[in-house]
Amino acid sequence: MAAPIDAEEVLARFEELSVLESEFEDAELELIRKSTALNQPLWNKRAEIVAKIPHFWTLVLEQIPVELETFIQPTDFKLFTECLQTIEVSRFEIDDPKGSPRSFSIKFGFGENEYFFNKELEKKFWYRKSKDWAGLVSEPVKIVWKKGKDLTGGLTDAAYELAQAKKTLAKSSGGKAKAKAEAELPEYKALATKIEENTEGAPSFFTWFGFVSSYKCISPEESEEAEKEERERIEKLKRGEKLDDEEDEEDDEIDYQETEVFPQGDECATLLAEDMWPSALRYYKQAHEADDEDLSEIDVDDMDEDDSDGEIDIRGLVGKGRSNASASPPSKKQRKA
């Protein structure tokens, strides 16, 4: 059998699979919409109930799987125990025809605390596409740290400042600035240097608020263009037309990750939004379940709201459940009835 024929055969299969893939993607988006519609009233109801449970979200975070837990350091947990009040995930582009049901925001609500002035930190993730990548991008969130209390060693500030400088540059150049021009900003160098210096120990979870992209930042316009091209390509394939040879885009030779303060920020966000958030009740129950522990035997003084002066040993309370759970960990898709 001659090789050229086989090459065409292989190519034909790949083209069929490309079309199929786009159909799978449409089904997936439809399911995210359906899931949000079905669950949103329940998430609202959950928020009402858990607002009456002190430390609910901290207890949940204590039970998350290890892939997510690695992003959260002991000092972060200390902060959560002190003042984390609410977590809320929303699919803010779900009804936006130009947006994506894959985009989401994660909003943390905090009480008065010794670390920062913000009462709320909301991190938004937009699902965007470029010619050869698709994923979540974000913008740095400004955390107003109290003096000497910045858990990120200045990284969130520097990331925020670079983002602002990029915006100013883009405005002045009437569009998105070239990566090369961005790399010449003083804020770029400042952040790159700070990241290079900050190599000791695992970064605080709060550094995640400075995350931009695990690839590069993609503007809504760029994403829309890539989406359009992709749709056209699929339509051509469906009609059995030949595709034009694609030209490789010029590489602008910038290391986009040089100024990324939290390289796996999208992965961390996805775990928060798609594991922690929908499974919060299960994790909370896990914190309380102990083989021989009857609910009535829980030392309720530990959970008394009036007691929440920062001295409650949440880790102790949770650790109890955890040691039992680890003897026979419920697997992800199983639930204890």
Added chain:
Amino acid sequence: MAAPIDAEEVLARFEELSVLESEFEDAELELIRKSTALNQPLWNKRAEIVAKIPHFWTLVLEQIPVELETFIQPTDFKLFTECLQTIEVSRFEIDDPKGSPRSFSIKFGFGENEYFFNKELEKKFWYRKSKDWAGLVSEPVKIVWKKGKDLTGGLTDAAYELAQAKKTLAKSSGGKAKAKAEAELPEYKALATKIEENTEGAPSFFTWFGFVSSYKCISPEESEEAEKEERERIEKLKRGEKLDDEEDEEDDEIDYQETEVFPQGDECATLLAEDMWPSALRYYKQAHEADDEDLSEIDVDDMDEDDSDGEIDIRGLVGKGRSNASASPPSKKQRKA
């Protein structure tokens, strides 16, 4: 604040959360139904296309995440490369009011091979509940090994024989036999001993066909009863009625895991059905994607069907993609466009 009031408060929150949890579960089941309805036509189409691609499923299995890969040994991969032809997942109880949309079967199709006579191995998983557990249970599948070729060292045979002996015992005792009586079966001791002896090295993936439960085997009747009790409990809570004190069931002091040949079989099955199966196209593409590799440059001789005499270096072919992928692994919820 007096402790008893708080205990009641806490209990009230737990009861509210129980009701809410059952509503989340209903939403989840609805979504599994919706997902299956949306995707089934696409899975059928996929099966048609990939039937024309030699080694499709083996290439997919080579790309699965490490949690699943640990269940598959090099000798298993050798077997797959030699003769794995199809994989098919189905939700066989999706329209059964007494069944669960969470139940599924995984069917492997094989060509002629040196290991066993079966052309097809289908493993079914039923989602069942007991009073304090919910999860997937299965039944051992009979693999007809060729002489000296049993990759499981007799474990699948012994597991199958115990399952048959249990069925006979149940029939003769007019219902499900007591765990204690089952433990007295000679097949029980035979299997327990075999497991005890088989401690060297990681077990072959094919041992998974002998899996029963990571808890204990639960009959459909037992599960239906538990489901009914659970629903009644939730209804009572919804009406604000007081629950009866639950009696702890007597523990029959049997170590159910003593005869389990593949302790994490349900986890492995879930990863196959809910990760590998829906993401198969992505894994397949991963096997072929290499940064600078144009499709037209693929050495099609490697993929020529006429060449499939067992000498094709699938691992070599895939390894190429993999080394590239590992430099920048696409995270689970992202896709390369």
